[in-house]
Amino acid sequence: MSSIIQLLPDHVANQIAAGEVVQRPASVVKELLENAIDAKATDIKLVVKDAGKTLIQVIDNGMGMSVTDARLCFERHATSKIRHAEDLFDLHTKGFRGEALASIAAIAHVELKTKRDQEELGTHIVIEGSKFVAQDAAVLPKGTSFLVKNLFFNIPARRNFLKSDTVEMRHVIDEFQRVALAHPSIYFTLIHNGSEMFNLPPSNYRQRIVNLLGGKTNEKLVPVTEDTEIVKISGFIGKPEFAKKNRNEQFFFVNDRFIKSAYLHHAIMSAYEGLLKEGNQPSYFLYLQVPPNTIDINIHPTKTEIKFDDEQSLYAILRSAVKHSLGQFNVAPVLDFERDPNLDTPYDYRSKESEMPLIQVDSNFNPFADGATTTVAKKSSGGGSYSSNPFPKKETTSWESLYVDLKSDTEEVASISFESEEVTGNLFQHEEKEEEIASKTYQFHKKYIISSIKSGMLVVDQNKAHQRVLYEQYLANITVQSASSQQLLFPLELYFSFEEMELLKELKPSLENTGFIFDKMDKERVLISGIPVTVQESEVSIVLEELISNLQNEVPENTFSLNDGIAKSMAKSLAVKTGTLLTEREQENLVNALFACKEPNVSPFNRPTFVTLSVEDLDKKFTL
Structure with missing residues (x-):
């Protein structure tokens, strides 16, 4: 009986891997941009045509590749990022699996042009569906140019699942923005169908955010900084009054890598508690630096989810840092227990002793005594003197005289009228016709x-x-x-x-x-x-x-x-x-x-x- 289990051919295995790595044109953009960053490029240009379905090209001025590296980079599990299994827990680069280029080459037409600075000639390679078509030496500038054409040309079913150009271009822009926000020191350019959409010169984090999202974004940002042994936090959060219904302006970056974390997002929402309208979402652009050995990036195919060793401490630190920034910049009301310098004793009076105030009271005065009159200075039992009363009272023979003019009888009390309990009319002023009642409407609970x-x-x-x-x-x-x-x-x-x-x-x-x-x-x-x-x-x-x-x-x-x-x-x-x-x-x-x-x-x-x-x-x- 013949064996049932067989080894898959490389081109079939690459197509299966491509289904996990390359889901749409934006996936190719992400992988190529990250490779350019790992190549230490300072100027990266992304050229897209028809939202990436027809053409995706990434041009960088990085270190380039040798002839051997240019050929090996398209092999499965070939990477320059790691050497040993332990390196997976000490990553300082973007990619590390070595499947991206092999997967892309399996489902598209790929052209690679690369040259190292110390070499005179570069390498030009053409691949169509995992098949090497040509490899030549060429005169090229320093750096690498990846050109991906006709995505999913050999998998029409996958191509039919792609959305419209508008939707796919939105995903491309999302990936471009995430990479550009994480690396403000790199010059990024995005060109779509011949027109320039983004031109981002090197800048700081705040300026990069403003260049990407518009000039009015600057007034919405509140800086956040926190430095601890567990995590170093920097970046910006949005003021509550500028919160939106969507979550398009929410970015977490861990070690310059964009991630999604519902757990950390909950920490942000907890810090904004009581400041947002129901259904609104705050903006935030937060950069977290943590030791590489305290995170695991290899838990998701797109590497957008990360597992932290100490999530609870990170949650508490992040929530506290955001809440502190909201209070520090008077965005949220805070209780300030600091000493007010205006209440301090003046310098000239610090050496003086305090004096007890003199309170003079006539303890012998009885307002109900007969013939109580205003007295002048008298001697107290303790020998103290009292000053004359500045407000003399009117003399009265007795307290009963105050009520002499009031009548003692109850004539006026008897004249008080009470509301009549007699029903003066019907509950309804007039009887309505049945047609009028039927046509009426009533609002219940304002709903x-x-x-x-x-x-x-x-x-x-x-x-x-x-x-x-x-x-x-x-x-x-x-x-x-x-x-x-x-x-x-x-x-x-x-x-x-x-x-x-x-x-x-x-x-x-x-x-x-x-x-x-x-x-x-x-x-x-x-x-x-x-x-x-x-x-x-x-x-x-x-x-x-x-x-x-x-x-x-x-x-x-x-x-x-x-x-x-x-x-x-x-x-x-x-x-x-x-x-x-x-x-x-x-x-x-x-x-x-x-x-x-x-x-x-x-x-x-x-x-x-x-x-x-x-x-x-x-x-x-x-x-x-």
């Missing part, structure tokens, strides 16, 4: 609208009902492209990050169909001169931020889905909230508008908008 119907009672959720009304209204305006706008006296100026501005530019045509009028859109600023009639000027920034937040992680694949998402997001933001008091006319208008909709039964998010209670249902409640 539900109750109205009577022939079969019983109608209970409407005012928030979900208004969402349905606004959703159909906005969707119709976007589709028909006929929405009314109200002009603003002064244009509204709003600031967003680069990534948010790119998404806003894509949403611009659909937003204009809802009533927005955009005068100007820069790299990080937008001027709005007109807004929809149903939107207040103070709500514009909130509506746009929530819209961007809702669509940022799930950008629709087609125009209809995009318009549907915009209508849903705006309806959710602008719908009347629970707890809002509505007048009787507003209640009736909302109920009438709801039942004029095409689908009044459910909200845009498939939640019931109303329920009905029949008379039979109510009768059962009162039946024993």
